[in-house]
Amino acid sequence: MLNETQIDHLFEFCEKHFVRHYDLQVELVDHLANAIEEQMGIQPNLSFEKALDNVYQSFGSTGFGRLISDKRIAAEKQGSKMFWKFFREHLRWPKALLLFLIIAFAYSLFRIEVVFFRIFYISVLVGSYSIELFAVFNFSRTISLTGKKFLTADFSRGSRLFVFLLFMPFYSVFFDKDFPPTSHGTWSILFFSVLAGIVVIITIADLQVLSSVKKKLQNDYPKAFAKS
Amino acid sequence: MLEPIIMQLLKENGRMYGFEITQKVKEITQNQLQITEGALYPLLHRLEAEGVLDASMETFGNRVRKYYSLTTKGKKQTAGALKEVQSFVETLQILFKPKLT
Numbered sequence: 064m065l066n067e068t069q070i071d072h073l074f075e076f077c078e079k080h081f082v083r084h085y086d087l088q089v090e091l092v093d094h095l096a097n098a099i100e101e102q103m104g105i106q107p108n109l110s111f112e113k114a115l116d117n118v119y120q121s122f123g124s125t126g127f128g129r130l131i132s133d134k135r136i137a138a139e140k141q142g143s144k145m146f147w148k149f150f151r152e153h154l155r156w157p158k159a160l161l162l163f164l165i166i167a168f169a170y171s172l173f174r175i176e177v178v179f180f181r182i183f184y185i186s187v188l189v190g191s192y193s194i195e196l197f198a199v200f201n202f203s204r205t206i207s208l209t210g211k212k213f214l215t216a217d218f219s220r221g222s223r224l225f226v227f228l229l230f231m232p233f234y235s236v237f238f239d240k241d242f243p244p245t246s247h248g249t250w251s252i253l254f255f256s257v258l259a260g261i262v263v264i265i266t267i268a269d270l271q272v273l274s275s276v277k278k279k280l281q282n283d284y285p286k287a288f289a290k291s
Numbered sequence: 292m293l294e295p296i297i298m299q300l301l302k303e304n305g306r307m308y309g310f311e312i313t314q315k316v317k318e319i320t321q322n323q324l325q326i327t328e329g330a331l332y333p334l335l336h337r338l339e340a341e342g343v344l345d346a347s348m349e350t351f352g353n354r355v356r357k358y359y360s361l362t363t364k365g366k367k368q369t370a371g372a373l374k375e376v377q378s379f380v381e382t383l384q385i386l387f388k389p390k391l392t
Contacts, residue, residue, distance in 0.1 A: 067353055089348075090309065090357045094328065097310035123329040133333035137340035144342065283348040284355070 065096050069111055076115065080127050085211035085287060086280075087134050091127065095119075134214055142218035145275060149268035162260040169256035180252075187259045188228070191266040195224050202273045206280075209287045219276040224265045293326065293334055295372040298361065301344070302369050306360035309335060335359055343368055 065073075073092040082088050098118040103109050119126065152158055165187075173180040199220055206216045281288045300315055301307060307315070312335075313326045338344040343365040347358050361369060 064352055070353055089355045090332070093308065093351070093354050093356050094310045094332075096354060121328055123327060125329065129329055130332050134336050137333075137336040140337075140340040144340065286350075286355075 065100060065111075069099075070096065072111075073115070076119075077127070080119075082127050082131060083212055084134075084214040084217070085209075085284065086213045086215055087131065089284070091130070135218075138214040138218045141215065142272065142276075145219070145272050146223055146268055149271040150264060153264040153267065162264055165260040165263055166253070166256045169259050170252055173252050173256075184255065184259055187262055191224060191262050192228070195222050195266055195269055198270050198273055202277060205277060205288075209284075211287050213280055213284075215276055216280060219272050222269050224262065224269055227262070227265055292376075293330060294338070295369070295376050296324075296326075297331075297334065297338075298343070298365065298369040298372055301359060301361045302366065306347070306358040308356050308358050312359075338365070 070092060073095050074088055076095070077088045077091050082091060095115065095118055098121070099111065099114040102114040102117060103111070122130070153162060169180060169183055172183050199222060202216070203220060206213060296316065297312060300312060304315070309328070309331060313328070313331060316324055316326050335344065339346050339359070342362055344359045345362045345365075347360070349356050349358060
């Protein structure tokens with residue numbers, strides 16, 4: 064079995080060959096170590112460096128290049144899949160009750176007084192945005208304290224809420240005295256009430272992704288997180 | 292073709308790590324088929340992202356090892372993948388069967 068120094072050398076080797084993320088390094092180091100041990104077992108006079116060189120050749124002309132790019136794609140897909148899984152859960156009973164309550168509450172507020180609706184709407188936007196920013200900051204801090212990068216973490220940090228808010232007609236609530244527009248009557252109010260509900264659900268789903276990824280990383284790489 | 296091979300191996304062996312998979316394929320095929328690392332790991336990562344494989348980490352001596360196993364979705368897909376391979380092999384046999392005059 065390879066010793067600590069040799070294992071450390073393999074981590075440095077990965078780093079030198081542009082594998083910067085710990086979750087990918089760990090898997091590669093184990094593979095390299097196994098392959099080197101096998102070679103050195105067959106040829107006891109073979110040096111560690113020569114064996115490593117032979118093993119690296121077997122990754123082809125692109126070296127670790129394809130592995131890195133494919134892993135990025137896979138990590139992005141995984142992050143996206145996780146988000147949509149949590150999001151869809153909130154559209155099904157019994158979690159859909161929350162969305163229904165938000166819509167009903169927002170709609171009722173409008174019926175009582177328009178100003179209440181505006182206050183509620185602004186609170187939902189500002190509140191959700193703030194909570195997400197804080198959660199992403201916290202998550203990033205936890206990861207950075209390990210001194211390592213994780214591909215899974217990189218693609219989980221992406222907030223769908225921020226993307227959603229870029230494209231939605233939310234900002235008129237701050238500038239338009241006639242918000243919500245009543246030109247289309249009930250449907251207009253309902254539309255903006257549903258949007259408020261969706262903002263809350265996206266925020267919850269994003270938070271669930273961050274929490275889930277953090278727990279999995281801490282579970283899979285306890286040594287890395289123990290140092291932080 | 293690599294995908295059904297890996298899924299079948301995992302179905303038979305429960306869980307395996309990357310290097311183990313390459314060695315098992317070499318052993319079973321008596322070195323006729325060798326899976327390159329450049330082909331194996333991108334496939335394993337893609338299958339993991341699709342929810343076909345599950346991954347778990349375990350400390351092995353002074354390093355950490357990543358084991359792959361089939362999820363419930365993966366087990367269902369394996370059965371389907373094997374049928375496709377069998378159908379493909381049968382088609383090839385028909386195509387290349389020597390015609391006797």
